[in-house]
C-alpha cells in the first residue's frame with residue numbers, strides 16, 4: 001500500500017497535466033492568428049472587388065435587365081449609370097444607411113462593414129472603370 005500511493009499520486013498529476021493540455025491549449029489558426037479587424041481597402045478595383053459585391057447583393061434588382069422591373073430603373077451594372085450613382089454620393093449613402101437616401105440592399109440586411117468600406121474607397125478614388 002505504501003508503494004502504490006506515490007504511483008497513484010503521480011498518475012493523478014499526469015492526468016491533470018494532460019487534461020490541462022488538451023482542455024486549454026488551442027493551436028488552431030483562428031486562435032493563433034485572430035482577425036485583426038483590419039479591412040484592406042488599398043487596392044479596390046471595380047472588376048475585382050466592387051462588381052462582385054454588387055453582383056452578390058444588388059443585381060437581383062439593379063442589373064441592366066432587372067432595373068426596370070425591380071430596381072426603380074436604377075442600373076448599377078453598366079458603368080456610366082453606376083459612375084453617376086457613385087459620384088452623386090447615393091451609392092455609398094444607400095449602403096451606409098446614411099441620411100436622405102434609401103437604405104440598401106432593399107429588404108435585406110446591411111452589408112458587411114468591410115464591403116461598405118471598400119465601396120467607399122472605390123468611390124473616393126474617383127469610381128474608376130478599373
Ligand code: HEC
Nearest residue numbers: 057058060061070071072085090091094101102104105106
Ligand atoms: C429587392 C430589390 C433591391 C435590392 C436587392 C437593392 N435595391 Fe437598391 N433600390 C431598389 C428600389 C426599389 C429603389 C428605389 C428607392 C426605394 O424604393 O427605396 C432602390 C434605390 C437605390 C438607390 C438610390 C437610392 C436613393 O436614395 O437615391 C441606390 C443607390 C441603390 N438602390 C443601390 C443599391 C445597392 C448598392 C444595392 C446592393 C447593396 C441595392 N440597391 C440593392 C431595389 C433594390
